[in-house]
Amino acid sequence: MFIIVYMPLQSDIKNPGKLSNDQNMLQSDANDDDNYESIVNTVHGVINEDEREVTKNSNATPQLYFVNNAKCKIPYINPFEPDVMKNFRPDTFETCTNQSDLVRPIFDMNRKQYVLQIDENVASQILNSHDIEYNCYYQEITRDADHDSYNDLLPQIYFSQGYVVPLHVQALILACHEAANTTNILQRDAYALIQYKPQEQNLEPKKTTPRKPSVLMFGIDSLSRINLRRAMPKVYKFLTRRGWYEMQGYNKVADNTFPNLMAILSGYSPESAKEKVCDTDNRGCFDRVPFIWKYFKSAGYTTAFAEDECDIQTFNYQKPGFVETPTDYYHRSFLKGFMGEMNTWKCANCTLTYCIGRRIQSSYVYDFGRDFAKRYIDERPIWGLFWSSSFSHDDYAMPAKMENYVLQYLLDFQQDGVFEQSIVIFLSDHGSRYGYLADCSSGFLEERLPTMFIYLPPWFRAQYPEYAEALEMNRNRLTSNFDLHNTLKHIAELGQPPNSPPLPRANDCPKCQSLFQPVSRDRECKEAAIPEHYCTCEPxxxxxxxxxxxxxxxxxxxxxxxxxxxxxxxxxxxxxxxxxxxxxxxxxxxxxxxxxxxxxxxxxxxxxxxxxxxxxxxxxxxxxxxxxxxxxxxxxxxxxxxxxxxxxxxxxxxxxxxxxxxxxxxxx
CATH class of the missing domain: 3.10.450.10 (Nuclear Transport Factor 2; Chain: A,)
Structure with missing residues (x-):
């Protein structure tokens, strides 16, 4: 899913609970148990009121359902049941540093290049002197295609205030040290850059080309729709505002991240891809798979892909990764470089890396998405997938720790106008597959019902009212990853010449369709290519x-x-x-x-x-x-x-x- 997120400066995120006045309706102190429980109770009431509409005309049982028809009954689960909440408390958000940035790359809109800005006041504070001289340098990070990783850092290049970063530099590590003592490092930092690329010329006159929506996908690993309501009630509230559609009958099709994302991004299961395309265990295979970003690229989109937690990334955990750079902007090698060259830190309850250098690990992905959107959102159609596992993969409660952090990104994207241009998909691959939640009475449903929200911008709803009506109708009908794949293909087809051949639909689900068309009310799991083991339709x-x-x-x-x-x-x-x-x-x-x-x-x-x-x-x-x-x-x-x-x-x-x-x- 795309995450449209504006990552504030590290100094601005010191108190993630501190939002602007017009955001107060969504904000309270998550560290205060009483306030948090008040939020939980409020959101719980909203959820019940909202979803009661699903079954208020049902003549069956008083139980609430996500889906309720003759062939599929997915029960609604109260996220705040006592057996879950007795062990659930949100941890306090932690920053990686309280020190302001000494050097930052600032994108100059006139030059369309990055400029390195040194904050001399920060240097003086660190040195406790205005008179001590210091020098700053950067080292470029480049991609190692043979291992889908990064090469050794290039030599140090010293710079002064206002240095214009060459266009070929896509990621760098910045450092400043005392001039007379190179071992006295004032500060080190790391950045991935969205260097501007001119749009390929389209010879077709603009006036004959219908408007193409950008598509931004924001994914949080292991987050069920039930746990989203529990752990991130304010984010949930944001995602239920006008223009958002929750696919409450969205059921995963496989066990873990890789096969579920393969279904969304390629329309294939790993087994089918191995038989019909190539063996994904072999180097170079992923370059041949017909991933969705290739179709968007052919349709004139600029593309991006970023994930955090390099050790378990979707196409690299026990897999060979990519040889060719898969998208126009690809983040993996940069994050590998940051993790390899910067200090890392885990918080007290973390099993995965929380901080890389001075920043929260997921912020590198979110910043990459923010800069990508800001660079092009008003100029051309873009597609991007920005995926985070680091704070959700191993701990069902940790998303509560990060709630204000994620919410701030969404609010800032709103302020930047991204939601005016883009279709935004906020999703997960599955829920908690092991641990406390999986052992609760609702564990079977928690695991199999991932978060899935789709946002349509106002202009798109006005231009395609039938698509918005279909999404609304499909909210409480059984859907799967393959339907989302077909929806992405549907979007890629918009604005194409009238005689263009239709794009191939999901290979492994012949009966799946775009969510912009009404799904059959009495759909069964096999029609959505959901295996029996993962099907939640029958009690x-x-x-x-x-x-x-x-x-x-x-x-x-x-x-x-x-x-x-x-x-x-x-x-x-x-x-x-x-x-x-x-x-x-x-x-x-x-x-x-x-x-x-x-x-x-x-x-x-x-x-x-x-x-x-x-x-x-x-x-x-x-x-x-x-x-x-x-x-x-x-x-x-x-x-x-x-x-x-x-x-x-x-x-x-x-x-x-x-x-x-x-x-x-x-x-x-």
């Missing part, structure tokens, strides 16, 4: 029969056979059952959740269990025959519900890592 109910233990045992047997078939059984432990967290039966849409559970010879079950080996937890959706004791399960669709990072280092196979407990890493 499950917990069972505790003695015979139900056989289901978990059968699943474990299938996992062990899978590891054997992959030739990993010599290094991966044979798994054995420790205990069963819960077993649930799929009731079907014609059975009331509150009725007595019928006896089924064959049925779908959902089982969550722990194995003896390193206390690994799993959840599986199983077709089980109670007569023959046969378990039918796709092993690669079984979810690992706690972290496997430290127990599967002996293999590199991306999927098998979920199920492998290395013999060499077994704990007593």
């Amino acid at each position: 499950y109910k917990r069972i505790e029969f003695a015979w139900s233990d056989r289901i978990a045992l059968g699943v474990i047997d299938r996992i062990n056979h899978y590891l054997y078939a992959k030739n990993f059984s010599s290094i991966c432990a044979n798994l054995t059952l420790n205990y069963i967290h819960k077993t649930e039966i799929k009731l079907g849409l014609d059975i009331s959740f509150h009725e007595e559970i019928p006896k089924l010879d064959v049925g779908y079950y959902r089982v969550k269990f722990k194995v003896e080996q390193n206390s690994a937890d799993f959840m599986a959706t199983v077709l089980y025959n109670n007569v023959t004791n046969h378990v039918d399960v796709d092993v690669e669709k079984i979810s690992r519900t706690n972290s496997y990072e430290e127990s599967a280092t002996c293999i590199s196979h991306k999927l098998a890592k979920l199920y492998c407990i290395c013999k060499s890493l077994l704990k007593s």
Whole structure:
């Protein structure tokens, strides 16, 4: 999703709770428990009132639903249920430094180049003197295409006030030191630059070309629509204002980030791409995949792509990354350089890097998006994806710590006029897949229902009212990643010559469509290419029969056979059952959740269990025959519900890592 975010100066973000007067309606002190709970209660009321509209005419049950029709019933979950909130408190926002910037690159709109501005007052404060001389230099960061990383830093180039940065410099590390003592570094900082690129000339007269909307996608990893309401109520409130459409029936199609983003960005699952395009484990394959940015580029858009947390980036974690630069502006090599050359820091409750140098890690991505939008938003159509994992991937509560920080970006983008020009998509890939939230009663839904908001600017709603009407209609209908892919293709087609051939729709979902067209009310998961294991359309109910233990045992047997078939059984432990967290039966849409559970010879079950080996937890959706004791399960669709990072280092196979407990890493 695109994030339109204005990143304030580090000195301006010291108190992220401090907004301008016209923003006070969205603001209060998130560090005050009473105030926070007041916000939560207010937003909770708004949510209930809003979503009560979905089912107020329903003749079924009093339960609220995200989707409620004859073939799909996705229940609404109260984000503020006591079993969740008893352990939920937002942490205090932390800055990486209280020191103002000594040197900043400022974009000169007349020159269309960056100028380095030195704040002499800051230097005097650091040196505690106006008389001590100091020198400043920069080192350029360049891309290493062979490893989708960065090369060694180029030599130091000293500069003085007002130095004009050459156009070829795309990222740099800045430093100033005492003139008489080069080891006395006053300050170091790092910046990625959106150097201006003239627009390619279009020979077609402008007046014959319909207006093309920019598309900015802002993604936050592991953020369910339920947890957004809980952890970021003020951001949620911003996203429910006029022009925003929440796809409340948006259901993920796969387990983790890579396959879910592959569906959005390419229209392929990894398995299908391997069969029909190339093997994404091989170097150079991603350059051949028909990603959405290629279609936008062909349609005259300038493109950008940025992610934080380099070690788990979508196309680089256990993957080869890109050889060619995929978009006009590509951030990875710069962030790799920043992480490799600057000091890093983790906050007290962080598992991932919080600060790189003087700045919050995600701010490098958000600033990149902000500068990209400001550079071109009034001049040409742009497409960008700006993705953050660093503050949400491992901790469901940490987004609450960052709420004002994210909200400030959105408010500043609004002030910069970005929402007047652009379609903005605020999304996630999935919810919490392991940890406390996944273990709660709503964990199955938390994991499978990611955040998905789409904003249409006023001019677009006026020019295409039927698209806005379709989005409104689709709010409470079942949709998936492949529908979003088709929507992006639909946008790329706007403004193209009348006789242009239609772009190919999502390869792996023949029945998926653009969200600018009404989705069938009675849609099923298979029509949206949502596998049974991830489908939230039909309710499950917990069972505790003695015979139900056989289901978990059968699943474990299938996992062990899978590891054997992959030739990993010599290094991966044979798994054995420790205990069963819960077993649930799929009731079907014609059975009331509150009725007595019928006896089924064959049925779908959902089982969550722990194995003896390193206390690994799993959840599986199983077709089980109670007569023959046969378990039918796709092993690669079984979810690992706690972290496997430290127990599967002996293999590199991306999927098998979920199920492998290395013999060499077994704990007593």
